[in-house]
Amino acid sequence: MKQPAVIGIDLGGTNCRGALVGEDGKLRFQRGMDTAIDEGLDSFWARFLIFCRALVSQGEQQGYSVDGLGLGFPGLVAKDGSVRVSPNLGPLNDFALTDRLTRELQLPVKVVNDANAIALGEARWGAGQAFDSFVMVTLGTGVGGGMIFNRQIWDGADGAAGEVGHIAVEPAGRVCGCGSHGCLEQYASGSALVRTYRELLKNTVENGDKASIQIRSAEEVAAAALSGDPAALGAFESAGCYLGQVLAGIANLLNLDAAVIGGGVSANFDLLMPSLRAEMDKRAFAVTGRRMKVVPAVLGDSAGILGAALVVREMLQKAQLDKL
Ligand SMILES: [Zn+2]
Structure with missing residues (x-):
């Protein structure tokens, strides 16, 4: 008998990656393509199919036996599965x-927001397995977020x-791409770290602008x-502080089990943690703050593909149960 599997696709603003994912959560093979949305919708759609x-x-x-296709999409996906708005894939x-x-594919398809796909990936096959409810924070070029409540997105x-x-x-902080001011993304993303580092360097006379x-x-x-540069340590301390401030608020509001921290910046989780935890301890109530474990994500680059595979797999499982 054929082994069941699904396709998981992680569609990004620059690249698109897809893989066949088995029942065990292992990627069987992968393919990639350039998203190249600037070539227009018709070109993208033809290449994507x-x-x-x-x-x-x-x-x-x-x-x-390829039973379905799940897609993590970088934007707002309406409940009917259509795209509402995407900052990076406007067309x-x-x-x-x-x-x-x-x-077009004659297959069951499920599309979800990419950050939610990542959260589900970590929930089932990654760092979130031990937790019923957690917030997923992805620190990359921007700051993404997804939530798992009672093991569901x-x-x-x-x-x-x-x-x-x-x-x-x-409140009156750095201007954000979303149109607001002082968002966490402007203080804890990868690009924010570089910006904070440069600002801190400017304040130290002897280093001047050369190193920055x-x-x-x-x-x-x-x-x-890691080599002891005080401005760089300060940039991580600042990012950790702001993230701790937000996580304390989330802990008090929702009393979650955990926060899972992913994305490129989380490779340096240990640099963020001291100020992050100190800020949480200062701001969260003792019960909610201590309950919320803060752990690094474990699935890395594959989380989006695995999560996309899971959303369609779980949709198929539910349909089967509904039939019984
Ligand atoms: Zn914003």
């Missing part, structure tokens, strides 16, 4: 993505819940911090 069909046929050739706004894919009335990155931490020009990425700030 070829990409999806190639994944399905490769799975079938290898002897799997897909109001596109009936789920319906069109289902029709909580995406709110409009599918728009979980925007941890756009909780204000400085050489450092362009969060990884470089981390390397500088």
